[in-house]
Amino acid sequence: MATRAPERAAPPRRPGGKRRLTARHWRHTVDVKASPYAYVAPFFLLFCAFGLFPIGYTLWVSLHEWTLLDDEHTFVGLENFRVLLADSYFWNATFNTLSIGLLSMLPQLLLALWLAHLLNRPLRAQNFFRITLLLPNVTSVVAVVVIFSQIFGRDFGLINWVITSFGFDGIAWRDGTLSSHVAISTMIMWRWTGYNALILLAAMQAVPRELYEAATIDGASSFTQLRKVTVPMIRPTIAFVVITSTIGSMQIFAEPLLFGAYTLTGGQDRQYQTLSLFFYENYMRLDFGFSSAISWMIFVFILIIAGINYLLTNRMKGSIR
Amino acid sequence: MTGRRVNNRLTYLTLTAVAFFFTIPLYYSIVVASRDNASLASVPPPLFPGGNFFENVSRVFDTVPFGLAMLNSVLVAGTISISVMFFSTLAGFAFAKLRFRGRNILLLMTVGTMMVPTLAGIIPLYILMVKLEWVGSLYAVVVPALVNAFGVFFMTQFLSRALPTELLEAGRVDGCTTWGLVWHVVFPAARPAAAVLGMLTFMTAWNDYMWPLMVLTPENPTVQVALSTLAAGYVNDYVMGLAGTALGTLPLVIVFALLGKHIIGGIMQGAVKG
Numbered sequence: 001m002a003t004r005a006p007e008r009a010a011p012p013r014r015p016g017g018k019r020r021l022t023a024r025h026w027r028h029t030v031d032v033k034a035s036p037y038a039y040v041a042p043f044f045l046l047f048c049a050f051g052l053f054p055i056g057y058t059l060w061v062s063l064h065e066w067t068l069l070d071d072e073h074t075f076v077g078l079e080n081f082r083v084l085l086a087d088s089y090f091w092n093a094t095f096n097t098l099s100i101g102l103l104s105m106l107p108q109l110l111l112a113l114w115l116a117h118l119l120n121r122p123l124r125a126q127n128f129f130r131i132t133l134l135l136p137n138v139t140s141v142v143a144v145v146v147i148f149s150q151i152f153g154r155d156f157g158l159i160n161w162v163i164t165s166f167g168f169d170g171i172a173w174r175d176g177t178l179s180s181h182v183a184i185s186t187m188i189m190w191r192w193t194g195y196n197a198l199i200l201l202a203a204m205q206a207v208p209r210e211l212y213e214a215a216t217i218d219g220a221s222s223f224t225q226l227r228k229v230t231v232p233m234i235r236p237t238i239a240f241v242v243i244t245s246t247i248g249s250m251q252i253f254a255e256p257l258l259f260g261a262y263t264l265t266g267g268q269d270r271q272y273q274t275l276s277l278f279f280y281e282n283y284m285r286l287d288f289g290f291s292s293a294i295s296w297m298i299f300v301f302i303l304i305i306a307g308i309n310y311l312l313t314n315r316m317k318g319s320i321r
Numbered sequence: 322m323t324g325r326r327v328n329n330r331l332t333y334l335t336l337t338a339v340a341f342f343f344t345i346p347l348y349y350s351i352v353v354a355s356r357d358n359a360s361l362a363s364v365p366p367p368l369f370p371g372g373n374f375f376e377n378v379s380r381v382f383d384t385v386p387f388g389l390a391m392l393n394s395v396l397v398a399g400t401i402s403i404s405v406m407f408f409s410t411l412a413g414f415a416f417a418k419l420r421f422r423g424r425n426i427l428l429l430m431t432v433g434t435m436m437v438p439t440l441a442g443i444i445p446l447y448i449l450m451v452k453l454e455w456v457g458s459l460y461a462v463v464v465p466a467l468v469n470a471f472g473v474f475f476m477t478q479f480l481s482r483a484l485p486t487e488l489l490e491a492g493r494v495d496g497c498t499t500w501g502l503v504w505h506v507v508f509p510a511a512r513p514a515a516a517v518l519g520m521l522t523f524m525t526a527w528n529d530y531m532w533p534l535m536v537l538t539p540e541n542p543t544v545q546v547a548l549s550t551l552a553a554g555y556v557n558d559y560v561m562g563l564a565g566t567a568l569g570t571l572p573l574v575i576v577f578a579l580l581g582k583h584i585i586g587g588i589m590q591g592a593v594k595g
Contacts, residue, residue: 031498031499032499033421035419035498035499035500036415036419036420036421036424036499037415037421039411039412039414039415039419039503040411040412040415040416040427042408042411042412042468043408043409043411043412043468043473044412044427046408046464046467046468047431047434047468047469047470050446050449050464050465050467051434051442051465051469051470052434052442053442053445054441054442054443054444054446054449055434055437055441055442055445057442057445058441058442058443058444058445061444061445061448068448068451115336115339118332118335118336119336121332123332123333123336127581127585128340129336130581130582130585131577131578131581131582131585132339132340132344133339133340133343134577134581134584134585134588135343135344135347135574135577135578136343136346136347138524138570138573138574138577139347139570139573139574140527140528140530140544140545140548140570140573141528141530141545142528142530142545142548142549142566142569143350143548143566143569143570144346145552146350146548146552146562146563146566147346147347147349147350147563147566148346149552150349150350150353150559150562150563151346151349153559155362156361156362156366156559158349158366161364161365161366165365190343190346194343195588198585198588198589199588199589201589202588202589205589222328243436247436247438250438251438251440253530253531254530254531254549257549258549258552258553261552261553261556262549262552262553276440276531279440280531283444283447283535288447288448291444292444292445295438295440295441295442295443295444296441298438298440298441299440299441302436302438306436
């Protein structure tokens with residue numbers, strides 16, 4: 001790793017011999033003043049080239065009629081956005097994304113809070129439970145969808161077997177809007193609940209013990225303690241979890257794509273096509289101007305939801321004080 | 322005191338039930354992967370592993386270039402993690418311990434972009450890869466991921482807590498240059514956090530799907546791209562799909578089960594400050 005040292009105003013590695021003090025002093029000044037930039041430079045150069053620049057450039061592309069096959073890119077102003085906002089497929093995908101997002105996020109957050117609360121006490125096998133919680137998160141999205149596609153299968157699926165053995169009819173999970181959303185939400189919940197529980201647990205461990213001791217003396221039950229002590233104390237972390245889950249749920253892609261056996265429409269009636277999949281469908285048509293407009297709209301939705309979230313957490317803080 | 326004991330027992334019972342539901346899909350994937358397609362139709366469905374795993378696996382290798390995919394994924398995830406560890410430690414050290422003009426604004430920029438979805442820049446990134454003629458090669462997957470904002474943020478957080486400023490000052494007094502400090506003081510101090518960051522990065526890179534799918538071809542895939550080719554083209558061949566899934570997932574799951582304690586510690590540490 002030493003050979004990968006970034007370039008910098010090379011001061012001597014060992015200030016050897018009797019150099020003049022001024023020269024050494026000068027080198028020292030250069031080292032102190034300039035070298036910080038050398039340490040952040042590799043990160044920032046790569047980050048600007050492959051991170052920041054593309055984000056800004058998306059906006060530029062979205063203002064053009066832009067396909068990969070054609071070198072001419074005609075400036076069309078906001079035309080792509082106009083077409084997009086009038087596209088019913090876009091609003092269908094928006095609805096599906098929000099529906100799947102809500103269906104997966106609300107139960108997930110409550111379950112994660114409860115699990116973290118259970119783990120936030122001296123237990124044996126603490127590490128065992130934590131590792132099993134995170135196991136689904138280690139499993140790749142592709143693997144999760146392949147596994148759950150089997151479990152949610154209409155004919156040979158594990159869940160339908162349980163349902164039919166109780167005497168009910170099996171469910172064609174992929175066909176309905178709600179049923180497909182439930183199936184996809186289950187995959188998301190399975191993969192992320194444990195991860196979020198661990199983040200909440202980390203925050204819970206930082207809550208001063210005296211608060212719980214005082215609450216116990218006052219006779220508060222475990223559930224009351226969770227509601228009245230824990231939740232208010234870890235509100236910033238809850239907000240963090242909600243925002244990161246929101247960003248994640250706005251980008252759900254592999255689940256609908258592979259649940260529908262690689263159809264870009266997300267079911268015959270687009271009943272589970274998410275925004276990311278809608279983006280990918282148009283990207284595959286090489287319509288880059290239009291797809292860029294979609295990715296900007298996704299970004300805007302995330303900003304709006306994050307803003308609402310921020311306002312809500314702030315208001316909650318106000319009402320409690 | 323009996324009340325507390327009952328309560329405790331209930332906690333263990335609940336957690337065990339949750340652990341059961343969290344592991345059953347993985348277990349069931351192994352059951353299916355080791356059966357043949359005909360036995361899946363039986364009622365009740367098979368609940369224990371069978372003896373067909375290796376036959377299914379060899380069919381996976383016949384259908385997609387799975388060996389190449391594994392090699393590619395190891396190369397990609399390995400290179401990315403080493404690079405992220407190295408550059409994040411350097412930048413994290415500068416942000417945490419050095420004073421320079423523009424430090425706060427640069428750090429703010431880094432943290433601010435952590436919330437921006439990857440999708441927001443993906444089209445220009447693809448155009449860039451076309452221009453560089455990297456589409457279809459591993460460069461397209463590796464180079465854009467060599468650094469990330471999370472890594473820098475993570476190492477900044479860690480080093481500002483774990484690296485004593487006095488130690489750096491002592492080094493200065495002894496005539497160390499900044500690079501000397503990095504080599505003799507910062508790298509040793511950063512090692513635990515860098516290891517966690519490396520493991521997290523490796524997992525993320527190994528599991529990344531959308532971008533590799535966009536820039537790689539089925540002939541030169543990563544594991545996830547190869548798996549999705551399997552899942553897409555052989556919809557009714559469940560046992561093969563799940564045999565591939567098991568093969569592409571199990572190495573990581575096993576490594577995680579062994580090192581999980583440290584990774585979890587890292588996630589929880591990063592979270593509190595985040």
